[in-house]
Amino acid sequence: MHTPPTSPRRRALAFLAALALACLPALALAAPPQAIRIGVATAGGGDPLTWGGSPGGVVRVNHLLEDEFKASGIQVEWLFFKGAGPAVNEALSNRQIDFAYQGDLPQVVGRANGLKTKLLLPCGARNNLYVVTPPHSDIKGIQDLKDRKVSIFRGTNGHLVAIKALAANGLTERDLKVVNLDAGSAQAALVSNGVDAAFGGYEWFKLRDQGLAKVIYTTQGQDPALTRQAALLVREEFAKEHSAEVQRVVDVFVKAADWSSDEKNRSALFDIWARSGTPVASWAAEFDQQDLAVRNSPLVDAFIIARYKAVVQDALKLKLIRREVSVDDWFDTRYLQAALKKQGLEKRWPAFDAKGRPLPGSAFVATVR
Template sequence: MKTTLTHRIPRLVVASALFALASTALLWSAASHAADAPTVIRIGSPDLGTAGKPSASAGPLTVVQSHKWLEQEFAKDGIKIEWNFFRGAGPAIAEGLAAKQLDVVFLGDLASVIGRARGLPTQYIFASGRGSNSYLATAPGVDIKTVADLKGKKISVLKGTAYQRPFDNLLASAGLTEKDVKLINLDWPSSKTAVVSKDIDATFGGSDLFLLKDKGVNIPLSTKGRGPAFKIDAGVLATEDFIAKYPEVTARLVKQLVRAAHFASQESNREAFIKLSVEHSGNPELGIRSEFEGENLKERFSPLIDEDLVADYQRVVDEGLKLGLIKQGFAVKEWFAPQFVQQAVKDLKLEKFWTELDAQGQAVGKAAKPKAK
């Protein structure tokens, strides 16, 4: 009988060789796994908090941040979560993305659209809020009751943020443009100081402006109930590079965000959500309550990337081009990466919790009245 080479090698040597081979395979596997995970996830958000409390304001990100769900999720892998809050909001975050200093960002619709239109390599991975409102706060003693009264007034708006589009649309409703007012580009903390000190006549922004009411500031106008052109959507974007390198990490991150959206969407959690938002952001309870009064929380915080959401962002692109806020459009639908939310909803067994909507705001698969936005 022919004797093979293996038969001539001592069994101990063979065993040692097999052990070494197995160990090498394990080391390669461990190295490969390590390569599939970052050491830190760098998150960027506009600073929508007050009183020295950096915050992404009232929404799923605040729920995640306050409960430290991301930190808990990734602690076992040694992945750190780095939160970065920017007073300069969208424009400052765009600079961070361009410099490759951020991986995941939270932005309002116009700011994210401007970044994409300018070539920032992002993808939209999670809807963090739909249909938020804007408010006009006037300096003590300034008499503004209607949109027409804004003509000739000195008004601050942080350009390049989601508030610029509804402000321009508000002006247009009275036949005005930015050229008909003395528009001042100020960040939100500076705007609050300026309106209280009467250096400007008014400022346009979010519900945190209610904080100024006890300083003699009035809030005579808002976009509430004015229709889709005046509403603001917000979402979470990740860089294309981060998603390509770490798809599993991206999926786990989105799962925690969907978990937070589920918490914020439940009517039974309304009071707990408002309390958490007030405590964590430092923003006034009156403003947060006013913002969510009469709102369907399940619609407001639906994370689904459906046709309705895509249509909303297409509207932002179209109006941005019309108003001169962006110079070129892009393929909006291709920008979205819905697979992460879809998987998270399935994993969390929430398939029947939120309603998927078509481009007309109607429930998919059945006749429904248009959604109030």
């Protein structure tokens, strides 16, 4: 039987059809996501739920991401976790969220446990830590915590700083009767005299101002190594499939960081953060004598990298993780650098060395208030 020769036109059509079939998986990967899900390592507060102390709170309250993706038909979902960093890690592991705002220690623990993530940018640096007691307590300083019942929220970014503060005063966790409580539970326990003292953050100023607690220790104004860092990260798989959307998210967070770093916006910034239920007075206390541009900078500088490396080493010593994890290849600054260039912000923030000092040539001038 004679088979007629295939015409050039038919051969071309067959080639194009085969090419289209071969490209189907790639096209599927390139399709934009239906939703962008962001996990926040705090229970949050207000209606709708939000949080403060970070440019991320500005993104949330001002609907900046929702506005960015509205025309694209992409939904933005915010999920808040009372269990803080450890609960966020579980959500990442189960692929329930795409991005996460959380502290340095839980991020390190997640990486050590095999979570495939990329750190995109700091989103709330140099957060302070405090120790509070009931108002009429005889505890005057950290040394007095020996053999006392003390609340520490283990596994969070305040945990390691608490251990460092104890060590600086000749104590370890074993010298205390430690109770592992989240922020809300710790407040209830302190007010009811269920614990003798508690470590925590800015949330304690509200109780202090109500006469229900007193601050007996603060890292504010001390060595920057005694501060906590928070950052925005993304699941590696999501970033590979949706790099364009990751860039847009980073663009929005950098824009919010720029606004949040402007001293002219200090009052307005605290008002926005107060929508989380933490009063303006608490933010004023947390940021007292501190420059917004330092606390809200998105730069991945030598200080940020050094702090993450220190967290890794401290977590290893305390057996919070079983293996060392790399840091240098964890930060993916391509999106950040692109955002800074696009928005003309390449010289917006000062860079700091590993010890938290402005690098030579930095234009940074501290503003004392």
